[in-house]
Amino acid sequence: xxxxxxxxxxxxxxxxxxxxxxxxxxxxxxxxxxxxxxxxxxxxxxxxxxxxxxxxxxxxxxxxxxxxxxxxxxxxxxxxxxxxxxxxx
Numbered sequence: 001x002x003x004x005x006x007x008x009x010x011x012x013x014x015x016x017x018x019x020x021x022x023x024x025x026x027x028x029x030x031x032x033x034x035x036x037x038x039x040x041x042x043x044x045x046x047x048x049x050x051x052x053x054x055x056x057x058x059x060x061x062x063x064x065x066x067x068x069x070x071x072x073x074x075x076x077x078x079x080x081x082x083x084x085x086x087x088x089x
Contacts, residue, residue, distance in 0.1 A: 024065045031056040032078070039081055050082045 002008045035053045038045050054075055061071035 021063075021065055024060050024063055028056050028060045028065070032074070035078060036081065039085055045082060045085055047082075050078060053078050 002011045031053050035045070035049055038049065057066075057071050057074050057078075060066050061068055066074075
């Protein structure tokens, strides 16, 4: 248990930040999952959908949830998936 006032404040802040970070992580994972599911089902995937996934990944990187290279790798993988659907058609 935190004893000093600053430690109590720090613990309270950590809880809020953890909740915010988890929210961003879940938002990113759901966007990626939705994008992949649409591709697997064979639904028409628009450039707009890819743009939305990029936006979520970039926001997570900006806030500090994921590192820059991780964000780049995720965006690259999404781009490859998107381009593979164009080639099949």
